[in-house]
Amino acid sequence: MGLKASRAVTNTAIHVLLIVISIIWLIPFVCIVLQSFRVENSGQVGYVLPKIWGTDNYVNLFQTDFPRWYTNTFIAAIITAILQTVIVLCMSYTLSRFRFKMRQPLMKFMLILGMFPGMLSMIILYRVLKDLGLTQENATPGLILVYVASSGMGYYVSKGFFDTIPMSLDEAARIDGATRAQILYKIILPLSKPIVIYTVLTAFMGPWGDYVFARYIAFGASAGKNVAVGLYDWLSKDQISNNYTMFCAGGVLVALPVTILFMFLQKYYVEGVTGGAVKG
Amino acid sequence: MASVKLTDVKKIYDNKVTAVHDFNLEIKDKEFVVFVGPSGCGKSTTLRMIAGLEDISAGTLEIDGEVVNDLQPKDRDIAMVFQNYALYPHMTVYDNIAFSLRLKKVPEDEVYERVTNAAQILGITEYLTRKPRALSGGQRQRVAIGRAMVRNAKVFLMDEPLSNLDAKLRNQMRAEIILLRQKLDTTFIYVTHDQTEAMTLGDRIVIMKDGYIEQVGTPQEVFDTPVNLFVAGFIGSPQMNFLKAKLVQEGTGYSVEILGAKIPLNADQVSVLSRKNIRSQEIILGVRPEHTTVLFEKAEGAIECTIDVNEMMGSELHLHLSSANDDKIIVRLPTVDLTKEQRKSLAYGNRMYITFPAKVMHLFDPETERSLIDG
Numbered sequence: 318m319g320l321k322a323s324r325a326v327t328n329t330a331i332h333v334l335l336i337v338i339s340i341i342w343l344i345p346f347v348c349i350v351l352q353s354f355r356v357e358n359s360g361q362v363g364y365v366l367p368k369i370w371g372t373d374n375y376v377n378l379f380q381t382d383f384p385r386w387y388t389n390t391f392i393a394a395i396i397t398a399i400l401q402t403v404i405v406l407c408m409s410y411t412l413s414r415f416r417f418k419m420r421q422p423l424m425k426f427m428l429i430l431g432m433f434p435g436m437l438s439m440i441i442l443y444r445v446l447k448d449l450g451l452t453q454e455n456a457t458p459g460l461i462l463v464y465v466a467s468s469g470m471g472y473y474v475s476k477g478f479f480d481t482i483p484m485s486l487d488e489a490a491r492i493d494g495a496t497r498a499q500i501l502y503k504i505i506l507p508l509s510k511p512i513v514i515y516t517v518l519t520a521f522m523g524p525w526g527d528y529v530f531a532r533y534i535a536f537g538a539s540a541g542k543n544v545a546v547g548l549y550d551w552l553s554k555d556q557i558s559n560n561y562t563m564f565c566a567g568g569v570l571v572a573l574p575v576t577i578l579f580m581f582l583q584k585y586y587v588e589g590v591t592g593g594a595v596k597g
Numbered sequence: 598m599a600s601v602k603l604t605d606v607k608k609i610y611d612n613k614v615t616a617v618h619d620f621n622l623e624i625k626d627k628e629f630v631v632f633v634g635p636s637g638c639g640k641s642t643t644l645r646m647i648a649g650l651e652d653i654s655a656g657t658l659e660i661d662g663e664v665v666n667d668l669q670p671k672d673r674d675i676a677m678v679f680q681n682y683a684l685y686p687h688m689t690v691y692d693n694i695a696f697s698l699r700l701k702k703v704p705e706d707e708v709y710e711r712v713t714n715a716a717q718i719l720g721i722t723e724y725l726t727r728k729p730r731a732l733s734g735g736q737r738q739r740v741a742i743g744r745a746m747v748r749n750a751k752v753f754l755m756d757e758p759l760s761n762l763d764a765k766l767r768n769q770m771r772a773e774i775i776l777l778r779q780k781l782d783t784t785f786i787y788v789t790h791d792q793t794e795a796m797t798l799g800d801r802i803v804i805m806k807d808g809y810i811e812q813v814g815t816p817q818e819v820f821d822t823p824v825n826l827f828v829a830g831f832i833g834s835p836q837m838n839f840l841k842a843k844l845v846q847e848g849t850g851y852s853v854e855i856l857g858a859k860i861p862l863n864a865d866q867v868s869v870l871s872r873k874n875i876r877s878q879e880i881i882l883g884v885r886p887e888h889t890t891v892l893f894e895k896a897e898g899a900i901e902c903t904i905d906v907n908e909m910m911g912s913e914l915h916l917h918l919s920s921a922n923d924d925k926i927i928v929r930l931p932t933v934d935l936t937k938e939q940r941k942s943l944a945y946g947n948r949m950y951i952t953f954p955a956k957v958m959h960l961f962d963p964e965t966e967r968s969l970i971d972g
Contacts, residue, residue, distance in 0.1 A: 483683065488650050489744075490685075493744070494697050494701060504685055
């Protein structure tokens with residue numbers, strides 16, 4: 318077999334394998350989308366294709382607490398994304414560009430601290446938030462506080478990226494008359510678009526998909542739930558038969574903004590994930 | 598335009614390493630001063646202290662009579678060109694040059710005028726809309742110079758601006774910097790490790806080694822009267838030859854004995870040696886390759902050598918010779934007057950004879966490495 322033929326066979330085999338993997342990977346998503354348009358029965362059924370198609374589940378969603386949960390999640394995710402991005406980027410810039418006493422020990426300390434699972438702090442955080450009146454109906458601001466509080470520790474990837482930007486650019490800008498803040502937003506950030514987008518996306522995704530913390534802090538109060546907690550409750554024994562298709566419709570609406578975001582920003586996201594490591 | 602004065606300036610890093618020791622220098626208004634020396638000699642550190650990019654550990658730095666030790670770089674009214682250009686990659690050439698002016702909130706029409714004027718002087722008008730990555734090394738360096746030019750700063754600092762360019766471009770840019778200096782007519786401080794750049798550009802040269810100033814002087818002064826072995830070896834290309842010899846005092850006169858040859862010193866040299874009360878001693882004799890005369894026949898007072906290497910440079914030959922003392926000697930021999938037979942005789946292993954007059958000899962103390970006559 319010639320080189321061309323051998324390459325064609327290898328490529329075909331790889332593509333067939335990838336298509337099979339993609340189909341397996343997409344099955345649950347397709348099922349959820351199909352179930353969300355099923356109107357003949359709101360519980361679980363033994364088939365995939367709806368017998369009667371309709372958007373009733375989407376309409377009914379808005380008769381429930383779903384809009385509230387969605388708003389809670391959206392507010393928490395947006396505010397967290399903004400604050401966490403600002404904190405992470407400032408922290409990364411500081412650790413990348415400034416030399417100060419205890420810098421190395423601080424970085425090591427944060428690295429070790431980050432190795433402990435966040436769940437360990439759950440009970441004490443609940444007590445603190447409860448004392449502050451930020452649980453149950455007021456869970457959203459409490460959650461934002463929790464998400465944002467430790468965000469500085471996630472500096473690794475963006476610091477790694479900033480380290481690859483030559484220091485002489487900062488120095489040139491300082492001589493040109495720029496302040497440190499101006500250097501960050503006029504020079505460093507425009508050169509770090511992938512890492513900024515990566516930071517925004519990861520900061521948004523955390524609260525958007527959080528379940529454990531959100532459930533604990535909402536503590537059963539429907540007004541304080543986020544979508545993950547609220548939708549999951551519909552899968553309880555007494556509710557699943559009435560709400561399963563609505564759960565699927567809610568799932569589609571939750572996935573929609575994130576999917577759109579990723580589709581548009583995927584190029585930057587991949588660059589951001591790998592950028593710190595390989596950018597020369 | 599401003600004077601710059603450094604008094605006992607020191608740089609000591611956190612790990613206690615002293616990069617610059619007691620640096621004292623006064624740079625006059627509109628003067629072009631070059632800091633030159635090998636890697637790690639402290640020249641860039643000194644420049645960066647003047648720029649405000651490094652803290653000054655001790656001593657004072659004055660620009661135009663004002664102590665600026667604690668001022669931020671932006672408040673020192675200096676402009677700087679970096680070795681790696683340090684252009685902002687996401688901005689066009691125009692935006693790069695305009696950056697400092699916009700930070701100062703200069704009106705946009707004035708920004709336009711100053712940027713286009715600088716671009717015209719530097720010949721980069723057609724590249725103003727391009728990003729730095731679409732430019733060659735020489736064009737990028739011009740942009741970097743343009744960025745510094747538009748600021749009309751008091752002092753212009755240049756940190757090895759030509760070292761990333763190839764040899765041909767470097768020569769061209771060197772000439773352009775000389776022209777630029779005439780146009781800008783401001784104070785320049787230029788750092789380089791290339792002695793040719795230092796000699797061609799500077800009004801005065803500051804030669805540094807291990808954080809110390811070895812000598813300050815005009816290019817002619819440091820070439821003609823190096824104060825120590827380091828300066829003598831660093832300035833000039835090919836570098837000065839150093840030979841083991843003996844200084845002999847005879848009555849009121851002095852002569853140098855080397856490999857059987859005896860070369861009487863001239864009246865000026867004798868006068869300095871007498872004044873310093875220097876007696877007969879072993880010395881290191883320094884002679885520049887271009888001051889050595891090559892003889893094809895043995896002659897009175899000539900030193901016999903063997904040819905090791907013959908380098909053809911076009912207009913001249915560089916002959917690498919070994920003396921009977923195993924001193925290595927390089928001589929420059931213009932090719933224009935050489936006969937065919939003479940060229941043939943300049944082959945590996947053949948014998949040659951060299952002479953040099955007393956006035957081109959540099960005498961160094963082997964222990965202190967300082968010149969016995971100069972400095």
